[in-house]
Amino acid sequence: MKREIIVAREAGFCAGVRRAVQLANDSLEKESAKKLFSLGPLIHNPSVIEELEAKGMSVLSSSLDTKAVKELPGNAKLLVRAHGVSKEQYELLKSNGLDILDGTCPHVIAIRRMIERAAEEGEPVVILGDKGHAEVTGLMSFAKEGTVVSSVEEAADLKFDKPFTVVCQSTLDSSTFEAVKSEILKKYPFAKIRNTRCQATEKRQKEALSLCGVCDAMIVIGGIGSANSNRLAEICKSSGKATFFVTDPANWEPAELKPYRKIGVTAGASTPQSDIDLIIGKLKDLI
Numbered sequence: 001m002k003r004e005i006i007v008a009r010e011a012g013f014c015a016g017v018r019r020a021v022q023l024a025n026d027s028l029e030k031e032s033a034k035k036l037f038s039l040g041p042l043i044h045n046p047s048v049i050e051e052l053e054a055k056g057m058s059v060l061s062s063s064l065d066t067k068a069v070k071e072l073p074g075n076a077k078l079l080v081r082a083h084g085v086s087k088e089q090y091e092l093l094k095s096n097g098l099d100i101l102d103g104t105c106p107h108v109i110a111i112r113r114m115i116e117r118a119a120e121e122g123e124p125v126v127i128l129g130d131k132g133h134a135e136v137t138g139l140m141s142f143a144k145e146g147t148v149v150s151s152v153e154e155a156a157d158l159k160f161d162k163p164f165t166v167v168c169q170s171t172l173d174s175s176t177f178e179a180v181k182s183e184i185l186k187k188y189p190f191a192k193i194r195n196t197r198c199q200a201t202e203k204r205q206k207e208a209l210s211l212c213g214v215c216d217a218m219i220v221i222g223g224i225g226s227a228n229s230n231r232l233a234e235i236c237k238s239s240g241k242a243t244f245f246v247t248d249p250a251n252w253e254p255a256e257l258k259p260y261r262k263i264g265v266t267a268g269a270s271t272p273q274s275d276i277d278l279i280i281g282k283l284k285d286l287i
């Protein structure tokens with residue numbers, strides 16, 4: 001069977017992830033007197049983390065307590081990942097005079113500003129996204145009053161008697177956003193609903209869906225803990241196409257793709273080009 005491989009144009013590192021990795025590499029190469037620590041895994045991709053660790057970066061817990069902060073060496077430089085951290089973490093790091101390298105994605109900072117403005121105006125905030133995800137938890141810490149909803153059912157249970165602002169996790173899919181938006185507007189036409197999905201997410205998800213329309217099977221490459229890669233896989237699956245979520249490209253065997261002729265390939269925003277190239281190489285061996 002003659003096979004065809006179509007690779008999404010918008011696949012792999014987004015601008016926010018590229019910037020955070022670049023900040024880490026620059027610090028490791030140019031600031032030899034500093035010891036770089038990332039607050040939580042810099043991105044959800046083990047191979048990239050291993051490379052940075054080999055160059056000297058250490059990964060700490062994403063949330064440090066006072067004791068852990070006090071135990072850091074005097075030359076420590078703390079890298080904040082693209083998801084950002086909570087207000088309390090910033091305050092703890094700053095009040096201990098730590099050197100902070102802020103890799104928070106500008107898009108996440110823009111969402112944070114919307115939340116801060118709502119807090120200044122005394123408005124509660126609803127964040128539509130994954131409870132417990134680092135971006136969501138970090139953003140929520142900037143609200144005075146707020147709640148996280150993850151589904152239409154949870155949105156139906158919201159109770160407000162004053163204006164409120166709704167934002168969403170940057171990597172949310174558009175169908176969940178639109179469904180929750182309609183649910184909230186039914187009961188609260190005055191709700192200020194902001195679509196804060198980022199462009200990188202929008203483009204990757206749209207393109208993945210259009211590839212589903214023309215391919216027999218889809219491969220999504222991404223870290224197991226990567227929210228945006230998992231969403232890409234869910235979107236492909238929900239289109240009805242056979243979907244293969246590859247989390248370990250080095251050990252992945254392409255044999256499972258044998259029954260399919262036209263194969264689409266996409267990758268999450270934290271997937272390095274080297275992982276995409278590895279999968280394409282394996283698929284070409286199958287042709």
Ligand code: SF4
Nearest residue numbers: 014016082105170198
């Ligand atoms: S997925 Fe979007 S919000 Fe998240 S780091 Fe990338 S560009 Fe920024």
